Amino acid sequence: MTATQPKTALVTGASRGLGRGIAIALAGAGYRVVGVARDQGALAELHAELGEAFTPVKADATDPVAAGELIDAYRPAVLVLNAGAPPLPRPLHRHTWETFSRNWEVDVKHAFHWTREALLAPLDPGSTVIALSSGAAVKGSPLSGGYAGAKSTIRWLTSYAADESRRANLGIRFVAVLPQITPETELGAQAVAAYAARGGISVAEYRENLGQVLAPEHAGKAVTDLLAGAAAEAGSVLLTGAGLTPLPEPN
Numbered sequence: 001m002t003a004t005q006p007k008t009a010l011v012t013g014a015s016r017g018l019g020r021g022i023a024i025a026l027a028g029a030g031y032r033v034v035g036v037a038r039d040q041g042a043l044a045e046l047h048a049e050l051g052e053a054f055t056p057v058k059a060d061a062t063d064p065v066a067a068g069e070l071i072d073a074y075r076p077a078v079l080v081l082n083a084g085a086p087p088l089p090r091p092l093h094r095h096t097w098e099t100f101s102r103n104w105e106v107d108v109k110h111a112f113h114w115t116r117e118a119l120l121a122p123l124d125p126g127s128t129v130i131a132l133s134s135g136a137a138v139k140g141s142p143l144s145g146g147y148a149g150a151k152s153t154i155r156w157l158t159s160y161a162a163d164e165s166r167r168a169n170l171g172i173r174f175v176a177v178l179p180q181i182t183p184e185t186e187l188g189a190q191a192v193a194a195y196a197a198r199g200g201i202s203v204a205e206y207r208e209n210l211g212q213v214l215a216p217e218h219a220g221k222a223v224t225d226l227l228a229g230a231a232a233e234a235g236s237v238l239l240t241g242a243g244l245t246p247l248p249e250p251n
Helices: 017-028 040-053 064-074 102-120 147-167 187-198 204-207 216-227
Strands: 008-012 030-038 054-058 078-081 128-132 173-179 236-240 243-246
Touching: 008 017, 008 064, 017 030, 017 078, 017 187, 017 216, 030 040, 040 054, 054 078, 054 216, 064 102, 078 102, 078 216, 102 128, 102 147, 128 147, 128 216, 147 236, 173 216, 173 243, 187 204, 216 236, 216 243
Parallel strands: 008 030, 008 078, 030 054, 078 128, 128 173, 173 236
Antiparallel strands: 236 243
16 A cells, blocks of 8 residues: 555445544555445534545445445445444334334345445455444344344354355455444444443443443554454454454354
């Protein structure tokens, strides 16, 4: 990567939360960052902060046409699939099928379309696709409907894509990152409040029980560490405030 020809990183869900932290870290690492989100105002704020290193794109990440067009247009060396919907924080019997399945219709659909396009294009050998799953994929999430199952499917989907890349000798690396619950994002703060109430404790006590809290800047460092070769052989990694821990292949 040179100063005159920076590589491109494309981040979905880049306007807030962990996606924002990842976009900032990638820009700091010298990438030309294309940030995709539906919130034009938040994208504009990030553009004002990062300047010409950041290209804002207002789009729905679940749109398969947008996925194909943007991969064709930018040919990213790094693709970070972070977009997702906040689940409704209710126990199982208080969900409808529509609220229960929301994360399948947003998070999984988005990951499927972009992963498929990365393989079809295909991205250049040496490219990396990082899909944000969740610690809920291994620990469950009883107050978020189908969220845990959806995030587990993203982990499996990423594993399947890695296998297809190997079979076709594409040279594209696929990694699933599973962040722990965190009060430092809008989605996580809602979940922390719900689980604290369910457990009959304060948000402050729940937060303390988490240990070192995961923040957006930790997610950004994790992505740049992965690109630098950290956990190079891992197909999925757990992300906490303390850093990355390689996980065994899903089974």
